[in-house]
Amino acid sequence: MLTLTDAQLSLFNLRFNLCCSKSLSKQTTMTEAAIRNKPGMASVKDMPLLQDGPPPGGFAPVRYARRIPSKGPSAVAIFLAAFGTFSWGMYQVGKGNKIRRAIKEEKYAARRAILPMLQAEEDERFVKEWKKYLEEEARIMKDVPGWKVGESVYHSGRWMPPATGEMRPEVW
Numbered sequence: 791m792l793t794l795t796d797a798q799l800s801l802f803n804l805r806f807n808l809c810c811s812k813s814l815s816k817q818t819t820m821t822e823a824a825i826r827n828k829p830g831m832a833s834v835k836d837m838p839l840l841q842d843g844p845p846p847g848g849f850a851p852v853r854y855a856r857r858i859p860s861k862g863p864s865a866v867a868i869f870l871a872a873f874g875t876f877s878w879g880m881y882q883v884g885k886g887n888k889i890r891r892a893i894k895e896e897k898y899a900a901r902r903a904i905l906p907m908l909q910a911e912e913d914e915r916f917v918k919e920w921k922k923y924l925e926e927e928a929r930i931m932k933d934v935p936g937w938k939v940g941e942s943v944y945h946s947g948r949w950m951p952p953a954t955g956e957m958r959p960e961v962w
Contacts, residue, residue, distance in 0.1 A: 924940050931937045
């Protein structure tokens with residue numbers, strides 16, 4: 791690393807100034823005295839006061855307010871579009887509800903129409919199973935004195951239809 795002493799640095803500055811002064815003698819140097827057209831000034835304190843000020847006519851106005859251009863639809867237009875979309879959607883929901891209600895009613899009407907036939911088939915199956923059940927009960931309980939086949943063991947006085955699941959062991 792190169793370090794220069796104060797004496798070396800001042801010698802360098804002197805040589806540089808001598809070298810450059812020959813080439814600058816032909817040009818005018820832009821010193822404070824030359825800028826203010828006051829040649830021969832000894833000190834800056836001798837210079838007249840020069841204060842910066844506005845240009846003639848003043849500065850251009852400074853735009854400090856935010857002036858954002860309005861882009862897109864207004865709030866009223868957005869509200870009306872949203873309201874229209876919502877209304878159209880509710881209309882479509884209403885139409886769908888009517889169609890769904892009609893399909894549901896048709897399904898229930900078909901079930902009501904076919905119910906007597908299904909009940910008759912179930913009653914026929916129940917009677918066949920009940921006869922088999924009574925025959926099986928008579929066979930099993932033939933040795934029990936006083937046993938009445940088909941009589942309920944509960945004496946509540948109310949008739950209850952037998953549970954059909956008891957006679958369908960294949961479903962268990």
